[in-house]
Amino acid sequence: MLGERSLDTLRSDDVDIRHYNIFQTKANKQLSSNLQNKVVLITGGAKRVGAAISRELHAHGASLMIHYNTSKQAAEALQAELNFNRANSVSIIQGNLLDTDKLSNLISETTKQFGQLDILINNASTYKPTPIGKINEENWQDLIGSNLKAPTFLSQAAAQALKKTHGCIVNITDMHVESPKKGYVVYSVAKAGLVTLTKSLAQELSPEVRVNAVAPGPVLWPENNQEFDEEYRKRVISQTLLKCIGNPTDIAKAVKFLVADAPFITGHILAVDGGRSINL
Numbered sequence: 458m459l460g461e462r463s464l465d466t467l468r469s470d471d472v473d474i475r476h477y478n479i480f481q482t483k484a485n486k487q488l489s490s491n492l493q494n495k496v497v498l499i500t501g502g503a504k505r506v507g508a509a510i511s512r513e514l515h516a517h518g519a520s521l522m523i524h525y526n527t528s529k530q531a532a533e534a535l536q537a538e539l540n541f542n543r544a545n546s547v548s549i550i551q552g553n554l555l556d557t558d559k560l561s562n563l564i565s566e567t568t569k570q571f572g573q574l575d576i577l578i579n580n581a582s583t584y585k586p587t588p589i590g591k592i593n594e595e596n597w598q599d600l601i602g603s604n605l606k607a608p609t610f611l612s613q614a615a616a617q618a619l620k621k622t623h624g625c626i627v628n629i630t631d632m633h634v635e636s637p638k639k640g641y642v643v644y645s646v647a648k649a650g651l652v653t654l655t656k657s658l659a660q661e662l663s664p665e666v667r668v669n670a671v672a673p674g675p676v677l678w679p680e681n682n683q684e685f686d687e688e689y690r691k692r693v694i695s696q697t698l699l700k701c702i703g704n705p706t707d708i709a710k711a712v713k714f715l716v717a718d719a720p721f722i723t724g725h726i727l728a729v730d731g732g733r734s735i736n737l
């Protein structure tokens with residue numbers, strides 16, 4: 458990263474030297490693994506991968522607004538657990554992300570509660586099969602709504618607050634973009650859109666706001682999905698280069714890297730998939 462390079466390793470044509478000092482100061486200012494005084498809004502942050510991200514960012518000092526939809530009990534339990542470690546550092550907020558008109562409330566409630574917003578994590582998602590012949594208006598609205606439309610409108614609503622704090626956005630996509638998941642047409646389309654949204658937002662919100670994505674492979678089997686039987690799970694694991702399933706903390710650590718330790722990275726999609734996406 459530029460902030461870590463010594464001046465004499467730069468060739469004169471690498472960067473205009475007059476701009477280097479400005480760059481270096483900015484990069485060093487942002488280069489801290491300590492998230493103290495940072496405020497995070499995470500969607501779907503009460504359970505599973507979302508909860509792992511919440512715990513990881515909180516452990517590094519962040520205050521959290523944890524959004525949930527139906528998982529009130531899990532959200533309250535996580536809030537109690539984290540506030541026990543650090544009093545008043547976590548609030549929770551309910552909302553169905555398909556209610557586009559209400560998305561800006563998530564931002565205003567966060568800034569009202571904590572005074573600012575530094576980091577938006579678009580994690581919430583629905584995941585269900587939609588093979589050709591089974592696509593209908595309802596599953597289109599649900600899958601596109603949660604995986605693509607909500608991140609778009611929420612990021613738009615957050616833009617001013619994030620510009621003020623020179624903050625960042627991380628979108629949680631999926632390894633199934635270049636190689637769509639068979640039978641999951643709408644989900645794959647939505648996550649592909651989220652990848653493009655990540656790059657578009659990186660352009661739109663620069664230079665103040667960085668926007669990146671993490672593209673997980675298998676880290677936690679879906680709940681209530683009969684397709685994921687023992688035989689299917691073994692096949693998925695055998696397709697990874699590392700011959701194992703990952704862990705939600707692998708995603709959480711990648712998110713933490715992008716928000717805290719990557720001041721010169723924007724518009725990037727970080728694969729965290731045990732190499733499965735290049736081995737299908």
Ligand SMILES: NC(=O)c1ccc[n+]([C@@H]2O[C@H](COP(=O)([O-])OP(=O)(O)OC[C@H]3O[C@@H](n4cnc5c(N)ncnc54)[C@H](OP(=O)(O)O)[C@@H]3O)[C@@H](O)[C@H]2O)c1
Pocket residue numbers: 500501502503504505506507524525526527528529552553554555579580581582583584603629630631632672673674675676677678679
């Ligand atoms: N698990 C994996 O191995 C894997 C692999 C590839 C990609 N990913 C991606 O990683 C992220 C997290 O994965 P996950 O398996 O932990 O996700 P998940 O359990 O399927 O869903 C996360 C949360 O999304 C929320 N949600 C869904 N629809 C919503 C809506 N309309 N409004 C508000 N919230 C809504 C739910 O909140 P409530 O419970 O509060 O209703 C849910 O707990 C997702 O973006 C997923 O696509 C995961």
